[in-house]
Every structure is written in structure tokens, then in C-alpha cells.
Amino acid sequence: MNRLLLSFTVLLALLAGCKKTDDPTNAQPKTISDLLTETPTFSLLRAAVQQAGMADALKGAQLTLFAPTDDAFKAIGFSTPESFQNISADQMKAILRYHLITGAVSSKTPEVAGATNVAVEAGDKKILFVTNSADGLFVNGNRVTQPDQIVANGFVHTIGKVLMPPAADVVSALKLRTDVSLLSAAVARAATVRPDLLTILNGTTTNANLRQITVFAPNDAAFAAAGYRTVADINAAPAATLANILTYHTVQGFVFSNQLKVGQLTTLNSAANNKITLALTNNMLTVKGNSNAVAATIKEADIISGNAVIHVIDQVLLP
Template sequence: MNTSFSMSLRRLSVFVILLATLGCQKRDDAVAEPQTITDRLLEDSQFGLLRAAVAYAGVSDALKDGNMTLFAPTDAAFQASGITAESIRAMTPAQVRALVLYHVLYGQVAISAIPSGANSVEMASKGIAFVNKSTDGAVSINNAKLTQTTITVANGYIHTIDRVLVPATGSMLAAIQNNPNLTYLAAALKRVSTSSPALVDMLTSTTAANGVTVFAPTDAAFMMDKVYNTKTAIESANVQTLTNTLLYHVIPGAVFSNQLQSGTYNTLLSGSKLIVTVGAGQITVKGAKNATLSSVKQADVLTNNGVIHLIDQVLLP
């Protein structure tokens, strides 16, 4: 065989082997690189607005490091919540950072690790959120539902949700006192605060693990009531009777509108129940002595210690 030809063939063989080795090395390097939460957001088209918010808030690097769980609203979730790219840019980076971190839970929390029932958790923003796992395994956080299989990444989990989570800004008592449609309820709470401080303390406390839910009669609802239809009547009412009436409007646990089901609910007034009916896009609630159903007029007012649903009647135990 020609010596020159043999040497060329050997050189060609070495070159081919070298190329194959380098190719394998590149493939191995690509496989070895772990995908973080940030990496997944960058490549997944359903998270365009969340990706923009993360970048604007300057938290991209934070979502790469450490173990964490992200409750990730899709673009459809942003749309359903009325939040656009323009409204994100209208906020300051600090405000968007607080919003994004309210969707982050430190630690890797799989669906299987979430306990049944309602549980309050502190998010990375230091705000309180309420995670609920129903008996059929469905999970929601505040008024948002988990919508698809969990995405597992190198530093945690991504749970996709159908609403943007909006942090609470204060206690339940503060939300009532600051709402111009709940001045009669605020007056009623003030009336019982001295003789029955436990009720007011409960509405300001954040130590309860599950929070509470208040069906809050609006001012218009009080004005239609036969007993508490003026603030003068409220200010002179029997304290124990008024306390019992108020306790009848509170149920244990933070129960958002998407978690309410038709049936009876125990109230904080011992031995007394409410009847809730859910259907046709409407939620109604009825007290034992109410002649007609009361409708929920505004749902899911989130506070640090629970949720408020505004209703159009005073409930009668």
C-alpha cells in the first residue's frame, strides 16, 4: 500500500475520532447543565408577562439560586386578573418585585407535600397567602387554582396558576374600617370591642394558622335590617346580642369564592350554621332566620388574616 496514502488515512481517522469526542462532550455538557426556575421562564411561551415582570423587578438571578417554589401565573392568568404589560411598567420596580416575590415560597414544596385543608403560609415577600387542598386533591392559593402538572426544575417546583396573586395590605379589621361601604359593620365592631374584645382581636391577629372568612353586610344591608338599621341603633344595641350576630357572620378558615361549595358551614357562633349555595355564577348565603337569600356582591377581599365577602343582608342566627 502507498505509504503516503496510509498516513493520510490514519490522520483522517484520528480527525474523525476527535470530532466525535468533541461532539459527545458538547452533548454531555448540555445535559449536565441544570435548568432553574429562571431558565424555564425564559423558554416557556406561556409565561411571557411573568418573565417580563421578573426582569423588570430584577429578580431573575434570585430565582436561580436556592430551593424555592414558584406559583406561576400564565399570560392568560394575567389577562384574567386585568394586568397587562403596560400596567406592570406603570408600577415601580420595587412594587413589581413585591408582587413577584408574593408568588414565591422558600423551599421545594411538591403537591404531595401540601397538607389537606386551608393553611396560611408566609411568602418570600413576607406577605401571607392561604393554600387550600381539598379532599379530591385539588389545590388553590388564595383565589387562584393550580391548572396543570407541576414543572420540576433544578432548584424547585413551578406550579402554574390561573390568577395573579395580589398581596394583602393589612388586617381584616383595617380592611373593614377603611372600606366606605362597611361603616355600619365597623361601628358594630367598635360597639362590642370593649365588652367582647376577643372578636376584634381575632380580626387583627395573624397567628391563626388558617385565618377566617367574614360575610360582611354592606351599609345598604344594615339599613334594610329591622334592628340595626341606623348607627344610633348599633351604638345602643345589647352587646351580647350584637356579638352573637357578628360571630354568626364568621366561618373558620380562609375560604375563597372558588372554594365555596353548596352546603352548610359552621360559624363562630357556637352551634349555628349558614347555608351557602353556589351555582350559575352566583353565590348566596342564608341565615337560619332570614326569609330570603343574601347574595355575595363582592368576593375575595384578601387580608393578612383571612378573606371578606361583601353581602347584601344582615344574617340572622
């Protein structure tokens, strides 16, 4: 996948070829900071910017901001400006920098127009993945609800989710969460008989086709329901059995939630019938293994690591 690394010089050339209405230099003389101040649904984003000490940074030249709404912040526990006191300024800065691109990027920028999972470098050299299709503009699988808001120093794209900076790989991402500790234990146990599986999950595989994967990650409740209630239960299980299960939860390539479609996906499991089935149940996308009685639901989608898209599910998928 080609990375979109737009230098200031290249951006000026791109913008020179755009229609006048798409050129941020023709916008009203207000910056990204001004737009945030004027928009009521960005009140918590404004508080986050203040907490991170980034107000001046948003006044710089040629920037693009993916801007989470108040509802997006509330969904992760920040319900008032005062709630940001529970997070350090450096932590908040890391989160906000992951929403900020140096360079003015709109849905009409040539490298983005018609793109699928194009890599765009955000702050701290972390990568965002942008898709621009007939269904709309998406970043890390999340729909941009109001794209291409032109300001004097770039563009603002409104989103309904706070984007978290990615961990280095699947193994690291799982260890950062409290709800998938049994899956982490299963990975370690399975690696004793399938070290190649560990390299796929930790991003060190030499197989170029498996350097980007999608993982359907059963949460701890899912493992408990499948009979693995504790880490001791995981460690007592045959490692080959766990490896067989884990490969059945892993798919080649990045598949974000907006790209999940009704049908089947081929997993890395070695069985002849190694597909999982996606279906719509009560207008909700579900995923089912061959031996599951009922389908699993996706509890949290589009968790990004350096080598994977992770979707947390509420059942262990059985081949």
C-alpha cells in the first residue's frame, strides 16, 4: 500500500489545480481553531485542545483535522470539560495529534479521491487509513459525517469517534486492554506450538501477504462462555487447539467495519472449510463460525494497530 506523504510543496501544487471553491485560501479568514470555537458540537474538542496545549498548533498553515464531536468524546467517558483533568496533557496531545495531518487534504485531493485504505501520516508519524468511495469518506473505518469544511489554513472533517493512536502490533494492542486478557493468554499459549502464528500477530512475519491482517478478537466473556474462564484454563488447554481457534479469527488484509459485507471471509485456519460468515441480524452485522449455534456481535470495531484492524466480538468462533 502506498503511503500518502504529502509535503507542503506537493500540497501547494495540488491545491493550485483545484477549483476555487475547494481552495482553503479562498475561505473566510478563520482558522481551524476559529471553526471549533464557533461550532457548539465541538465544545469538548475545544476543552481537549486546551488540555493538550494545542490551540496555537491549530492555527498553523496547511493543516487537516479529523474533528470528533461532543458525542464522540462522551462515548469514551469525557462528558464535561472538567473530565479531561483525568488525563495528562501529554496523553491528550498524543490523541489529538493522531487526528491532525500536516497538509490540506480534502476528499478531492487526487491521492484520496477514490482511495481504499490509503495510508496518511498523522502526528507522531502514526498512520491513518482513509477510504473515499461511493458510500462516503471514511477514516480508520469511521464515516466522516461532514467532510471538506474549508478554513483559511486547511480543512476540517467531522467524525463521530475519537481515534486512538495505534499500538505497534496485535499482541501489544491486546495487552493494553482489560477486556481481552484471556485472548492474550491464548496467543502466548498457542505460540508454543505455532511460533509462526505469533510472528503474524506481532508483525514480524516474513510473509508479505500477512503483514496486514484483520482479527476478530473474542472478549473475556466470550472465552468464559466457551469454557475458558481463567488464564489457568487457557494454559491447561492443548496449545494446538488454541492455535486452531486463533487462526480461525484471523483474516488476511485490512477489513474495516465499513468494508464488512454480508457473505463469507476466508480465515488463516488450515481446515478445508475455513470461512466465517457475516450476516445482518436485526440490522446489525454479525459474524458466525461453522460450529457456532448463534452468531457473534461486534462489540467494538476498528481498533488499529501497526499491522492489524481488530474487531472485538462477544463469542469465540468455532471452525
